[in-house]
Amino acid sequence: MTNQKHTTVVNSQRDRLSYLWLALGILLFAFGTIRWTIPLAAWLYPIFLLRFVRTQPLLRGILLVLLALVLVWEVELPGVVPAPILLYVPIVFGFGVIFTLPYLIDRVLAPRLQGLLATLVFPSAMTTIWYLSGLLNPYGTTANPAYTQFGNLPLLQLVSVTGLWGIVFVMSWLASLVNWAWERGFAWPRVRGGAVLYASLLALVLLFGGARLALFPAQGSTVRVAGITPSQALIAAANKQDSQNIDALMSGEGTQVARQLVRQAYAPVFDELLALSLQEARAGAKIILWPECIGGGTTLLQEDEAALLTRARALARTTGTYLDLGLCELLSHPVQSSFFTDESILIDPTGSVVWRYQKAHPVPGEPWNPGDGQVPTVQTPYGRLSNVICFDADFPGTLRQAGQAGAAIMLVPSSDWREIDPYHTQVATFRAIENGYSLVRQTGNGLAMTVDYEGKVLSASDYFTTDPQVMVAYVPMQGVHTIYATIGDLFAWLSIAGLVGLIGVALARRRKAGEAGAAEPREEPLPVS
Structure with a gap:
């Protein structure tokens, strides 16, 4: 009996329609990533891209998907990623490769497996690629598909157990199962098992999330927290007046005259920040947070730090507040060739400096050295x-340190820009659910937001519609322990192990098929008379 190889090209009509699936998949992809996010689109586009790849010759299908994805990123990324124009080509190509690799792995591996086992290739590959990308690329977990589901709180509770990776797996398994059913003509008797299995899994995930939200809401005492950003007019005036001087000082070429001009330009900004801090303290805030230096315009000369801290410490002491200052300092002498630092300084109600935290993950191209990545905590x-x-929150491993330490409130001074707003703030809220703490993100040039440890929005303030931007929230003083804070990215590693196992099964079946073929008796030729 002759074995026939299975092909995913069912018939010529479907092969012709595959270009329609490509077009539909790319259209949905444009609305299922960073810039113009429609959450449902992120579930749907992999279905059609996977269908296209499976109904095309391997090389043609993969190259066309890669080209299409790169073209979409060429439209979406400018402005979203702050990089020189010459760097956009490798950045765009890199994101295109990351998104395409799972389709390549599925196209090569899935046809060599049978039944529902083959449907696990795509979600395992998707989870593996995105996890490794988050570890290795300088943009962290930016563009991770899970972030498109912001606001779907029952689903998002899954990250308290699996991190982002459980959501990535569930979303991508749908695409694989729909294609599995598609290849079987959507005949219910043939696809019932897979449909029931996936529906049951999704129902369990949503029931878990719904139960966590309904039965274990954030309760207990709260503390009033205020985030403040100086007025846009002050920031614009300071930046306009001294952008050239700052650029010169950052490159080490500035003069003493330039330093004096910078001092004069930003003095009104610090005056207003301290005045707003006093105002919010008198209104009852016990924790006050400034934004990251860039959006807040809080650029400070190193030699002026002592005077500013004296004023801030006196304010904290007289009002009994914790004051977290987002500052960029222009150094007198370079540290590892950089004249710039991006840091956050926490002052307690006694006027003591509790910590000086330096940004651990500068956005590629930012002109300062990273900090040591040790996330501070203090009991209050x-x-x-x-x-x-800010960008530290795109790296789950960094913020997991606070979850392991039992933090209740994570302070995130931040600065964004219109093209990344509000996506970047939404990304940060996932860290709260993962690690069981409330998160306060005061964002200059973007959306400031406070969420509790289940992702519920407690307060928000849009920089572009609020001037000066002040956000007030009553934040739970207790967090919770989460499974993710304990086990970390175990689910991602299980997905990697699962993918390796699937490769092993495929190789074993191929070897077995080869041995069976070799063992078949050959027909002897008829004797020639």
Whole structure:
């Protein structure tokens, strides 16, 4: 009996329609990533891209998907990623490769497996690629598919167990199962098992999330927290007046005259920040947070730090508040060739400096050296506080340190820009659910937001519609322990192990088929008379 190889090209009509699936997949992809996010689109586009790849010759299908994805990124990324124009080509190509690799792995491996086992290739590959990308690329977990589901709180509770990777797996398994059913003509008797299995899994995930939200809401005492950003007019005036001087000082070429001009330009900004801090303290805030230096315009000369801290410490002491200052300092002498630092300084109600935290993950191209990545925590009457800065929140491993330490409130001074707003703030909120703490992100040039440890929005303030931007929230003083904070990225590693196992099964079946073919008796030729 002759074995026939299975092909995913069912018939010529479907082969012709595959280009329609490519077009539909790319259209949905454009609305299922960073810039113009429609959450449902992120579930749907992999279905059609996977269908296209499976109904095309391997090389043609993969190259066309890669080209199409790169073209979409060429439209979406400019402005979203702050990089020189010459760097956009490798950045765009890199994102295109990351998104395409799971389709390549599925196209090569899935046809060599049978039944529902083959449907696990794509979600395992997707989870593996995105996890490794988050570890290795300088943009962290930016563009991870899970972030498109912001606001779907029952689904998002899954990250308290699996991190982002459980959501990535569930979303991509749908695409694989739909294609599995598609290849079987959607005949219910043939696809019932897979449909029931996936529906049951998704129902369990949503029931878990719904139960966590309904039965274990954030309760207990709260503390009033205020985030403040100076007025846009002050920031614009300071930046306009001294952008050239700052650029010169950052490159080490500035003069003493330039330093004096910078001092004069930003003095009104610090005056307003301290005045707003006093105002919010008198209104009852016990924790006050400034934004990251860039959006807040808080650029400070190193020699002026002592005077500013004296004023800030006096304010904290007289009002009994914790004051977290987002500052960029222009150094007198370079540290590892950089004249610039991006840091956050926490002052307690006694006027003491609790910590100086330097940004651990500068956005590629930012002109300062990274900090040591050690996330600080301190026990206070309002719960255990912790602190990172802006882009640090795109790196789950960094913020997991605070979850392991039992933090209750994570302070995240930040600065964004229109093209990345509000996506970047939404990304940060996932860290709160993962690690069981509330998160306060005061964002200059973007959306400031406070969420509790289940991702519920407690307060928000849009920089572009609020001037000066002040956000006030009553934040739970207790956090919770989460499974993710304990086990970390175990689910991602299980997905990697699963993918390796699937490769092993495929190789074993191929070897077995080869041995069976070799063992078949050959027909003897008829004798020639």
